Amino acid sequence: MFSTDDLCSLRWDPVSEKVEVIDQTLLPHALRWCHLDSLQAFCHAISTMQVRGAPLIGITAAFGLAHALSEDASDEHLARAAATLLATRPTAVNLRWALEEIRVAVRHLAPAERAGAALEKACALREEDIANCERIGDNGLQLLRALPTGDRLNVMTHCNAGWLAAIQWGTALAPVYKAHAAGLPVHVWVSETRPRNQGTNLTAWELQRAGVPCTIVADNSCGQLMRQGRVDCVIVGSDRTAANGDVCNKVGTYLKALAAQASSIPFYVALPESTIDWDCPDGEQIPIEERDAAEVLSIAGLDAGGELLEVNLAAAHSQALNPAFDVTPSWLVQSLVTEHGNFAASEEGLQKLRAVATGA
């Protein structure tokens, strides 16, 4: 189903060498492709969150660095452009990783060869991301096929870990797309994911675009739906996975994991190996970013005239706190779904993953 460029967050035309990304800040209200044709445009796309999602940020930065080298392939410009791109989202792990991949690929080359090699590497990273996500989809599909379900296979997800967060397929949504393509009657409960509403804005939009039936629900109703037997499994992504299998993901993930456990519903976390932080022994060590209170106190939407605007929800001078992530302890996670296979969310499970990944 991802054979066309129609369901793709970043497209690359080999003839024109044009890089285009969907401006995700306008979703779900408008689909606009942005042509990234300068280092500044790449940086702007990342810093203003036109592109977001760890894999997509990394790939965008890789193409951005390749573009910078096509203008000036000197050592100085390479270092300066990489630093500029890195500064757009300083905490994004994949951003640093992708820039380093490009740097390593070109540093020993003569300047004249660098732009071509960087572009080749960026394209390779893009293809690799797509392939990894597709493998996550295949591995997750095995789990979905094994579930006892009724007329519908009801999958609940949180935030956005779909093709908009990667290039194609996504992580948490890859098994859903695979199931849909295989003819399984899959339906997705999309929790809106306050305060930034990535569920409503991104996940529901991309599922609709791919023709997968879905229903938006308030985050609050997820426990009740599980109690009522209307959820067969939960699949979410991971921003960072500790070496013991604890999962740091968008705030609200933990509440769904608790509710799934209470109703004996499997809770799966889909992630590429790159999100595993081997140096982090457990989730308690992961600092939780607290974002701007304004994200809780105001929200954007379309007014009656179709204009996108921001409205204030709370009384003047209200205080708000906005932790962006939470930690789901590993004992609530049924399985980690990765490009290398499905593993227990435990230190032992992750060691097995490492053995498979390194071919040990």
Next chain:
Amino acid sequence: MFSTDDLCSLRWDPVSEKVEVIDQTLLPHALRWCHLDSLQAFCHAISTMQVRGAPLIGITAAFGLAHALSEDASDEHLARAAATLLATRPTAVNLRWALEEIRVAVRHLAPAERAGAALEKACALREEDIANCERIGDNGLQLLRALPTGDRLNVMTHCNAGWLAAIQWGTALAPVYKAHAAGLPVHVWVSETRPRNQGTNLTAWELQRAGVPCTIVADNSCGQLMRQGRVDCVIVGSDRTAANGDVCNKVGTYLKALAAQASSIPFYVALPESTIDWDCPDGEQIPIEERDAAEVLSIAGLDAGGELLEVNLAAAHSQALNPAFDVTPSWLVQSLVTEHGNFAASEEGLQKLRAVATGA
């Protein structure tokens, strides 16, 4: 702290016989009192949710029926006015109860005496509600005093069960107001309570007005705050309590109860005896109202010019589901806080409550 009419949802002036209510549909953005001076005005206030919260709906209806009798005290008009008021919110238990209280108080009287007796009864019901809520506050305060806390006593609540939902004090917030008045360093985590945002719109507003420190958080972040040790207890209200102690309350309550249990944080439910449904053996029997999907797909707020307007959050043709309540099983509830004392959330606990209530 409730000695003035300043913190009161429905005020009654014995000289002018004027009934006024806060128009809660305008909160938190504007405080406007509505003078209810016709049966139509009373019905409109209830049906459009200018007044909401089970106790407040009941008292408003009682004054409405008294007003109707002041215009025409015939049997026919009594029956017709009661039916008209009842139809405004057909599922509200307290509405039916309050109308019946008035009807019983006047039916054997001569028409000339009915209006006065009805008004007297409505005033008595109002005073009784205030007294019951204050007793809930005193009983809950004992529990708060017993908590081991640090510099701050951090209470988390959900939805609105404060003085805006009753006349004064409220149910879940009554212990908070008592603690604040007693000089305890109480601070309230207000979960915004999507989709209708009663936390942001009502609870944060009424706490601020009463001078109690509070912080609004997305519903999603409540589990993380508990994991971080930033919550000392959770107190919520109840829309309906089953005879085994299961609690039906605003959707999202159950998720907080699960998270509280996982972090060994006491989870209290404050309720007047009138919310107990003795005929309902357990929470599984309680039908869950599913409200309009539009509540999930759009939201109201103030634009930059200070105008209140509704914005669409989702893509066109999005589907949403909106269960309004959920059921929290009794084993997650530490204590039921009532006007008769604090009781275990169990069949045995509720039987003890009944014995105290009936003086058995």
